[in-house]
Amino acid sequence: MTSGIEFAHVPVMVDEIVAAFVGVPAGFVLDATLGGGGHSEALLGADDQRSILGVDRDAAALAAAGERLARFGDRFRASHRRFDDIDGAMAETSVDELSGALFDLGVSSHQFDAVERGFSYRASAPLDMRMDARDAVSARDLVNESDESELVRILRDYADERFATRIARAIVAARPIDDTTRLADVVAAAIPAPARRRGGHPAKRTFQALRIAVNGELDVLPVALDHAIGRTVKGGRIAVLSYHSGEDRIVKERFRFHSTGGCQCPSHLPCGCGAERTVKLVRVPSKPSAAEMERNPRSTSARLRVAEVI
8 A cells, every 4th residue: 555655645736726625515526636635635624514425446546545534534435447437436425515626637646656557758768658557558558559740730739749649650650669768769860859958858758658548538528527516516616737839729618618608699699599507616816826936847738727516
């Protein structure tokens, strides 16, 4: 079992998240990406009428969060599953309705820092990147079995990688690739020297894209958001922290859909299609403060969006 100490977790925009849930109805807030439990701990500590249903695919995260939040007793319940299976999590833990939901779409510090998980390009480890060890497909499988066109698609869709074709071609030529540092070296060599000197490590976007593809993160996100909105009571809120343009586009699109009811009528005319709004957008700070970004560089790319069920 991974201890709470080993599973270091620095929650992003924690004060803004706590503020976003002030005044929501009493009851269970879904922490759909529980991680080490940092956000849940802050939410539970801020309001004794609030409980948390924590969901995570990572068994190590659930174990660490369970230790961290044990003092809250039955106000914390947990379920080991993917966050699009909200109905299953609620049934398993006897939660009938939600007063809100939180999605922190970032990878936890532990997943990056636990070398053996294969998420990081900074240390040598087997290519893996699975958030749930029960899943069949790893990063090694994608890197060594995908054809060049599929690798290009992954890199473009999930990381906006401008050198996707060059990188995919280099990966195919270098196969088999079983190690994180070997992959990082292949990617770096494929990128023109001037570009390697800008924007951080040259393999950062490739590793991000592979992680998203391995875990199907963007595929399940719209379903999860729709289910969370559907299971949240009036006055409850849905808060999402995203870290990648593809994630944020999905969040923005689903919130826009629910805030208009899917209405396609011209904006200058009254709605005639019968669409019904289910949420309203809530104005909140969208980015971490400068002080937080300095304290926690991993928060720099975070974007917060919040909607309230009406």
